[in-house]
Amino acid sequence: MTVPRGRDRFHRQKLNSWIGEVGQERLAGASVLITRVGGLGGPLAQSLVLAGVGRLVIHHEGTLDPEDTHRMVLMDPGRVGEPRAPQAAESLRRINPDLRLEYSEARITPDSARAALGTCDLAIGAAPTFEERLTLNSAARATGKPYLDAAMCGDEGQVMLVHPTEGACLECLLAEPPPWPVDFPVVAPVSATIGNLAAWIALRVLTTAADLPWGRYIHFDFPRLALTHYTVPRRTNCGTCLD
Ligand SMILES: [Zn+2]
Numbered sequence: 645m646t647v648p649r650g651r652d653r654f655h656r657q658k659l660n661s662w663i664g665e666v667g668q669e670r671l672a673g674a675s676v677l678i679t680r681v682g683g684l685g686g687p688l689a690q691s692l693v694l695a696g697v698g699r700l701v702i703h704h705e706g707t708l709d710p711e712d713t714h715r716m717v718l719m720d721p722g723r724v725g726e727p728r729a730p731q732a733a734e735s736l737r738r739i740n741p742d743l744r745l746e747y748s749e750a751r752i753t754p755d756s757a758r759a760a761l762g763t764c765d766l767a768i769g770a771a772p773t774f775e776e777r778l779t780l781n782s783a784a785r786a787t788g789k790p791y792l793d794a795a796m797c798g799d800e801g802q803v804m805l806v807h808p809t810e811g812a813c814l815e816c817l818l819a820e821p822p823p824w825p826v827d828f829p830v831v832a833p834v835s836a837t838i839g840n841l842a843a844w845i846a847l848r849v850l851t852t853a854a855d856l857p858w859g860r861y862i863h864f865d866f867p868r869l870a871l872t873h874y875t876v877p878r879r880t881n882c883g884t885c886l887d
Pocket residue numbers: 812813814815816817878879882883884885
């Protein structure tokens with residue numbers, strides 16, 4: 645590939661004033677933990693790797709089902725029945741061969757989350773279960789790392805950025821995981837849009853951009869084309885914030 649003199653693959657990206665040379669170097673030196681790289685976390689991870697984030701640690705359990713393939717962009721429909729995490733890892737390494745990537749086929753636990761966060765700058769929860777997202781939220785507060793939560797259902801999605809020490813956390817918003825069906829509705833444009841909204845916020849965190857939406861609940865209602873957000877109040881009896 646011929647690249648004009650003085651340009652590298654991130655030339656157009658660095659034209660964003662909040663990235664530039666310094667931000668690009670920060671992205672190259674950054675490590676991010678992501679739980680689940682399916683319909684939402686897959687496009688999210690893809691965008692982080694395209695942007696030049698240097699290292700990812702991903703947790704994704706299970707094998708590929710035929711019904712996953714309408715939304716999981718990192719998976720190969722020709723490899724139904726095979727473990728999902730290695731397929732995601734191969735796709736991400738193809739995007740950037742310089743990527744440093746570790747993956748686990750095990751579901752995240754409090755211990756594995758804390759251990760991984762010892763070497764990561766940011767935790768991102770893109771899991772379809774509240775338990776995994778709350779586990780990552782607590783581990784991030786315990787290790788003093790920022791946590792970015794992203795989720796969707798049907799035609800709506802939400803993102804929340806949790807500060808390492810201050811303001812509300814995800815457990816302030818969700819004291820107990822609500823009853824939730826395994827088979828909730830998913831259409832890929834919604835999961836990919838919410839994943840990429842979260843990826844944009846992650847890049848802003850990793851480049852230490854100004855005006856980060858700490859402690860804000862961001863909700864996207866697709867049929868109404870409405871993006872709303874508000875600051876989540878800290879809950880006085882939140883187990884994570886009390887620790
Ligand atoms: Zn809390």
